[in-house]
Amino acid sequence: MKITVNINGKRYSNDVEPRLLLIHYLREVVGLTGPHIGCETSLCGACTIELNGKAVKSCTMFAVQADGANITTIEGLAANGKLHPVQEAFWNEHGLQCGFCTPGMIMASKQILDRNPNPTEEEIRHGLEGNLCRCTGYQHIVNAVKAAAKAVGA
Amino acid sequence: MIPQTFDYTAPSTLDQALGLIAQGAKPLAGGMSLIPMMKLRLASPEHLVDIGRLPELRYIRDDAGVLRLGAGCTHYEVETSPLLRGKCPLLSETAARIGDVQVRNMGTIGGSVAHADPAADYPAALLALEAQIVLRGAKSQRTVAASGFFLDTFATALEPGEIVSEIIVPVEDAGAGTSYQKMAQPASGFALVGVAARLRRSGGTIVLARLGVTGLAPHAYRAASAEKALEGTPGTAADIQMAASRIAEGVEANADLHASADYRRHLAAVSAARAITAALARTA
Numbered sequence: 001m002k003i004t005v006n007i008n009g010k011r012y013s014n015d016v017e018p019r020l021l022l023i024h025y026l027r028e029v030v031g032l033t034g035p036h037i038g039c040e041t042s043l044c045g046a047c048t049i050e051l052n053g054k055a056v057k058s059c060t061m062f063a064v065q066a067d068g069a070n071i072t073t074i075e076g077l078a079a080n081g082k083l084h085p086v087q088e089a090f091w092n093e094h095g096l097q098c099g100f101c102t103p104g105m106i107m108a109s110k111q112i113l114d115r116n117p118n119p120t121e122e123e124i125r126h127g128l129e130g131n132l133c134r135c136t137g138y139q140h141i142v143n144a145v146k147a148a149a150k151a152v153g154a
Numbered sequence: 155m156i157p158q159t160f161d162y163t164a165p166s167t168l169d170q171a172l173g174l175i176a177q178g179a180k181p182l183a184g185g186m187s188l189i190p191m192m193k194l195r196l197a198s199p200e201h202l203v204d205i206g207r208l209p210e211l212r213y214i215r216d217d218a219g220v221l222r223l224g225a226g227c228t229h230y231e232v233e234t235s236p237l238l239r240g241k242c243p244l245l246s247e248t249a250a251r252i253g254d255v256q257v258r259n260m261g262t263i264g265g266s267v268a269h270a271d272p273a274a275d276y277p278a279a280l281l282a283l284e285a286q287i288v289l290r291g292a293k294s295q296r297t298v299a300a301s302g303f304f305l306d307t308f309a310t311a312l313e314p315g316e317i318v319s320e321i322i323v324p325v326e327d328a329g330a331g332t333s334y335q336k337m338a339q340p341a342s343g344f345a346l347v348g349v350a351a352r353l354r355r356s357g358g359t360i361v362l363a364r365l366g367v368t369g370l371a372p373h374a375y376r377a378a379s380a381e382k383a384l385e386g387t388p389g390t391a392a393d394i395q396m397a398a399s400r401i402a403e404g405v406e407a408n409a410d411l412h413a414s415a416d417y418r419r420h421l422a423a424v425s426a427a428r429a430i431t432a433a434l435a436r437t438a
């Protein structure tokens with residue numbers, strides 16, 4: 001089936017099998033390996049991308065469902081060589097160790113701040129419930145989201 | 155984790171979708187239950203009809219004393235709808251407790267209701283709200299009360315060829331108090347048990363009590379005996395404990411590796427007491 005999607009501002013048209021998962025389309029057909037496959041069972045959030053402004057788990061969606069959509073992956077956040085404020089904050093606050101969960105964490109964090117520029121710690125933790133990290137213990141990730149909120153608000 | 159091959163159609167109208175479903179195609183809404191099952195090959199439909207993007211199934215309307223929700227409304231839309239938050243806060247509160255934000259962005263109320271997972275959250279709220287569920291086929295339409303819809307684990311009143319097209323909930327009485335209390339299984343977020351309470355008080359006496367319970371039994375149910383125990387009382391701590399202790403009366407409790415039947419019954423009583431207490435505090 002022919003699909004056309006806009007990914008990080010670029011148009012892609014491809015012929016895909018209906019059963020091709022969006023994460024496999026992004027990684028293997030388009031070549032964007034930023035979104036990771038952590039669990040493949042809809043639990044870890046490493047595959048999180050933005051679809052028409054909403055954070056979704058791209059391992060739990062078929063590429064054909066995204067026909068006509070606007071997609072942003074972690075690769076699409078930095079602009080003109082400048083990191084997105086959430087990326088900058090993860091870096092400054094040590095919001096990552098191995099980095100495996102990070103692309104998904106950042107996309108989920110961006111969703112929190114897009115919807116609520118001034119979240120409480122509880123709101124941040126609630127917003128990250130769909131993302132697992134096996135390294136950081138989450139505290140630095142929460143700090144990073146707080147720092148990003150401050151940076152964007154400033 | 156690659157599903158079986160299948161055909162996929164994304165029709166632009168509900169009528170086209172219903173026509174294909176009448177011929178045996180399976181609806182795909184948010185995919186948050188169906189796709190995980192297809193990946194595990196627990197489900198292998200031959201033809202998927204994408205109803206998740208149909209504008210016709212995506213509305214929340216105030217209609218003369220009731221609120222009508224299209225089956226395609228996502229959990230996020232239910233959670234954040236100003237109309238629902240103002241006029242049926244129990245449904246928004248329940249939606250906010252489903253899964254995680256990515257699941258709420260995709261999953262739909264129609265999909266959840268049709269799937270009828272015994273641990274799903276909405277059924278508890280819909281039972282407490284005495285909601286109506288509208289079922290549509292290519293040439294039919296009927297309305298079923300929530301109490302007659304959830305029949306067993308993953309089994310509902312849906313007939314082949316029918317979809318859930320609309321959910322109807324009442325505009326909440328200004329003085330009513332509601333609350334949904336859930337004990338989540340920490341890994342999946344699903345309810346070990348969840349209790350939705352909806353109460354009305356008049357002159358210091360509880361005149362209406364509706365308690366919907368999910369997670370405990372093969373399907374969500376209304377705890378009639380606990381409701382009766384509560385109605386007519388002032389709702390003291392002792393009244394609440396008495397009602398909560400009857401929350402599991404007459405049902406056979408589920409047991410799995412996450413919680414034994416006894417533990418689930420215990421959690422149900424605790425959740426019921428919390429839900430009743432919180433709802434009572436919100437009554438005017």
Ligand SMILES: Cc1cc2nc3c(=O)[nH]c(=O)nc-3n(C[C@H](O)[C@H](O)[C@H](O)COP(=O)(O)OP(=O)(O)OC[C@H]3O[C@@H](n4cnc5c(N)ncnc54)[C@H](O)[C@@H]3O)c2cc1C
Nearest residue numbers: 183184185186187188253261262264265268274275318343
């Ligand atoms: C990580 C994770 C955590 C979750 N946690 C929770 C939770 O805490 N609580 C909870 O309640 N749920 C939870 N869910 C399930 C989620 O709420 C699903 O969105 C919901 O169960 C199904 O809705 P859907 O729109 O995604 O349906 P789909 O997955 O698209 O479909 C589910 C089934 O319903 C059928 N169907 C879909 N729409 C209709 C319709 N309108 N009429 C008739 N049949 C239809 C499909 O054919 C399929 O059989 C979780 C899911 C995941 C992946």
Ligand code: FES
Nearest residue numbers: 038039040045059
């Ligand atoms: S890989 Fe998608 S949720 Fe884990």
Ligand code: FES
Nearest residue numbers: 097098133134135
């Ligand atoms: S930094 Fe290693 S999983 Fe999160």
